[in-house]
Amino acid sequence: MRHTISVLVENKFGVLARIAGLFSARGYNIASLAVSETMDPTISYMTMVVEVKDEDVLEQIKKQLNKLIDVITVTDFTKREHIDRELVLAKINYAAKDKAKLEGIFDKFVGKIIHHKEGTAIIEAVGDTQQIKLLLDELSKFGIIKELVRTGKLAISN
Amino acid sequence: MNGARILLESLKRAGAEVIFGYPGGQVLPIFDQLYDFDIKFILTRHEQGAAHAADGFSRATGKVGVCLATSGPGATNLVTGIANAYMDSIPMVAITGQVGTHLIGNDAFQEADVTGITRPITKHNFLVKDVRDLARTVAEAFYIASSGRPGPVLIDIPVDVQRAETEFIWPERIEIRSYQPTYSGHPGQIKKAAKLISSAKKPIIYAGGGIISSGAHILLRELAEKIQAPVTTTFMGLGSFPGTHKLSLGMLGMHGTAYANHATMESDLIIAIGARFDDRVTGRLDTFAPYAKVIHIDIDPSSISKNVRVDIPIVGDAKNILGPLINQIKKSPDTSAWLKTVEAWKKKHPLTYKHTGKFLKPQYILEQLWDLTKGDAVICTEVGQSQMWACQWYNYLTPRTFISSGGLGTMGFGFPAAIGAKVGRPEKEVFNIAGDGSIQMNIQELATCVANKINVKVLIFNNGFLGMVRQWQELFYKKRYSYTPITSPDYVKLAASYGALGILVTKKSEVRKALEKAIKTDNTVFIDFRIEPEENVWPMVPAGQAINKMIDGLA
Numbered sequence: 178m179r180h181t182i183s184v185l186v187e188n189k190f191g192v193l194a195r196i197a198g199l200f201s202a203r204g205y206n207i208a209s210l211a212v213s214e215t216m217d218p219t220i221s222y223m224t225m226v227v228e229v230k231d232e233d234v235l236e237q238i239k240k241q242l243n244k245l246i247d248v249i250t251v252t253d254f255t256k257r258e259h260i261d262r263e264l265v266l267a268k269i270n271y272a273a274k275d276k277a278k279l280e281g282i283f284d285k286f287v288g289k290i291i292h293h294k295e296g297t298a299i300i301e302a303v304g305d306t307q308q309i310k311l312l313l314d315e316l317s318k319f320g321i322i323k324e325l326v327r328t329g330k331l332a333i334s335n
Numbered sequence: 336m337n338g339a340r341i342l343l344e345s346l347k348r349a350g351a352e353v354i355f356g357y358p359g360g361q362v363l364p365i366f367d368q369l370y371d372f373d374i375k376f377i378l379t380r381h382e383q384g385a386a387h388a389a390d391g392f393s394r395a396t397g398k399v400g401v402c403l404a405t406s407g408p409g410a411t412n413l414v415t416g417i418a419n420a421y422m423d424s425i426p427m428v429a430i431t432g433q434v435g436t437h438l439i440g441n442d443a444f445q446e447a448d449v450t451g452i453t454r455p456i457t458k459h460n461f462l463v464k465d466v467r468d469l470a471r472t473v474a475e476a477f478y479i480a481s482s483g484r485p486g487p488v489l490i491d492i493p494v495d496v497q498r499a500e501t502e503f504i505w506p507e508r509i510e511i512r513s514y515q516p517t518y519s520g521h522p523g524q525i526k527k528a529a530k531l532i533s534s535a536k537k538p539i540i541y542a543g544g545g546i547i548s549s550g551a552h553i554l555l556r557e558l559a560e561k562i563q564a565p566v567t568t569t570f571m572g573l574g575s576f577p578g579t580h581k582l583s584l585g586m587l588g589m590h591g592t593a594y595a596n597h598a599t600m601e602s603d604l605i606i607a608i609g610a611r612f613d614d615r616v617t618g619r620l621d622t623f624a625p626y627a628k629v630i631h632i633d634i635d636p637s638s639i640s641k642n643v644r645v646d647i648p649i650v651g652d653a654k655n656i657l658g659p660l661i662n663q664i665k666k667s668p669d670t671s672a673w674l675k676t677v678e679a680w681k682k683k684h685p686l687t688y689k690h691t692g693k694f695l696k697p698q699y700i701l702e703q704l705w706d707l708t709k710g711d712a713v714i715c716t717e718v719g720q721s722q723m724w725a726c727q728w729y730n731y732l733t734p735r736t737f738i739s740s741g742g743l744g745t746m747g748f749g750f751p752a753a754i755g756a757k758v759g760r761p762e763k764e765v766f767n768i769a770g771d772g773s774i775q776m777n778i779q780e781l782a783t784c785v786a787n788k789i790n791v792k793v794l795i796f797n798n799g800f801l802g803m804v805r806q807w808q809e810l811f812y813k814k815r816y817s818y819t820p821i822t823s824p825d826y827v828k829l830a831a832s833y834g835a836l837g838i839l840v841t842k843k844s845e846v847r848k849a850l851e852k853a854i855k856t857d858n859t860v861f862i863d864f865r866i867e868p869e870e871n872v873w874p875m876v877p878a879g880q881a882i883n884k885m886i887d888g889l890a
Binding site: 187188191194195198199202233236237239240243244246247248249 | 450459460479511514
């Protein structure tokens with residue numbers, strides 16, 4: 178099962194290593210991780226998606242994270258209302274004849290072309306996990322994804 | 336004031352009484368200050384010895400132990416000692432020198448990424464890059480090491496920071512927004528626990544090292560006597576409850592007493608206090624204590640429901656929880672039938688050994704030691720068979736009288752730890768129960784003992800084997816004794832060459848006299864006891880078995 182948790186941490190060097198080290202030492206899996214400074218420059222915000230086999234492991238992860246001295250709070254979004262988004266950039270083969278087809282996809286799903294030159298285009302898409310999945314499935318059918326980068330999930334409670 | 340001086344002033348303000356350490360290139364400014372600074376410094380013969388001595392000092396006194404080493408190899412030599420303290424939740428501050436800040440990351444001479452290396456084995460660590468942060472960092476390190484669930488903290492100080500000048504400002508109050516341990520237990524949970532205890536028929540108290548670090552041993556005794564529940568302790572909990580008390584079942588687990596294991600397995604309520612249900616205690620998890628509800632009191636929330644499902648968790652300091660819990664128990668359970676059952680197990684499966692052959696029996700030596708000291712001594716141990724016999728055959732009456740490497744199981748720990756313990760408790764007789772394997776791992780510390788007149792008594796149970804591994808090879812590897820026979824030096828001559836006293840004992844009739852002589856001698860003493868080469872530790876729960884499936888070669 179995948180769970181999204183956010184962690185507020187002291188914005189100090191080595192904090193990311195502490196968190197990554199905790200996951201590797203205890204054999205937990207991180208599916209995605211996004212880190213950035215908050216409005217308060219002394220605090221960083223991490224959103225992570227963890228892959229666990231049961232709730233007990235999730236509990237342990239939260240407790241172990243809380244145990245780190247530099248961790249301020251841990252929020253589990255599993256049972257909390259929240260909005261989540263991910264940003265994806267995809268580089269695709271692109272010819273003028275594809276335009277209508279692609280626009281058809283973008284009408285039904287998320288995404289837009291933000292750049293194109295010499296037979297390639299870069300698509301930007303922002304959406305939740307399901308929206309991104311549907312878009313990528315559709316683009317794959319198209320068979321033209323050359324390169325793909327994604328931020329990992331960001332989440333905020335509502 | 337320069338950074339080196341600020342460090343020492345800060346250590347003093349933080350309450351450090353003694354530093355165990357070793358000089359080197361990147362701590363020269365600190366040692367220059369130590370030359371005429373008013374703090375006790377013990378020069379060990381190996382940095383690992385310094386770390387274990389600081390750990391032993393902490394275990395014996397309850398204060399924060401301090402060790403100091405240079406960068407690179409000095410720091411990496413501390414690593415085993417730091418990991419050892421971490422596994423057993425021992426408050427310790429380790430200080431390491433580091434190459435100058437401009438050289439960090441450059442693969443400079445004697446550079447190692449010490450904060451990186453020690454991240455998973457410290458409660459927290461710091462790299463101090465600015466001398467203005469140094470005093471506050473020392474204050475925070477002591478606070479973190481000794482509060483909540485205690486543990487080691489490392490401070491890495493580049494040599495240029497030690498030389499840099501600034502004003503010394505000692506922070507009187509330390510507050511860390513991201514670190515707020517829970518000390519008082521939740522009143523609702525305590526109430527629920529009290530109710531459950533009242534309705535129990537077969538309760539057992541399972542007490543761990545948390546009782547000792549919390550200082551809750553008197554309350555533990557009060558609770559046990561009030562509810563008339565038998566008490567078993569973990570290895571780390573030895574000394575938290577008097578071993579001679581009629582409710583005491585001694586230690587449980589792999590080499591615990593049969594009656595402690597039976598009682599745990601048959602109980603209908605386990606009251607776990609400051610213990611963590613580790614694998615040496617539970618054996619096969621899915622068979623552990625099938626009829627028991629579990630109340631778990633611990634300061635570390637991550638210890639709760641980690642291995643064993645807990646019915647009533649109470650997060651907090653045992654000392655703050657046991658008082659209200661005792662008061663909340665309106666009706667003590669009727670445990671008379673249960674205590675009778677437990678008593679019958681005690682009669683049926685006592686700890687036992689047989690005098691056979693011409694060699695000494697380690698159990699006999701420990702019985703004699705008990706008879707001579709009656710618990711009024713600090714017993715340190717190495718790791719392996721000698722350690723397990725020391726758990727079984729000596730009664731620990733008060734906290735901090737049993738000092739041994741639990742979680743990490745570090746051979747070579749006992750001797751330097753005994754040095755630290757003796758420095759912390761000079762009025763106590765300090766023994767190190769050793770095997771001929773373990774004692775050879777940090778034997779260089781004999782020089783530390785003699786040079787500083789730190790008189791510890793080392794009882795070597797010499798069987799010519801790495802005994803515990805040999806026991807496993809005997810039982811599970813068809814007696815293929817692969818590299819477990821081990822030779823020893825002549826310990827009598829070795830002790831003499833260091834200026835200590837060595838005694839060889841081969842006969843039962845000489846055991847007591849030798850121990851008496853060791854106690855009387857105003858020097859460090861090594862006694863080479865030639866024990867039965869293939870004596871085993873019984874009973875034993877084979878790895879991965881239920882803890883009531885014990886094997887006993889004598890039964």
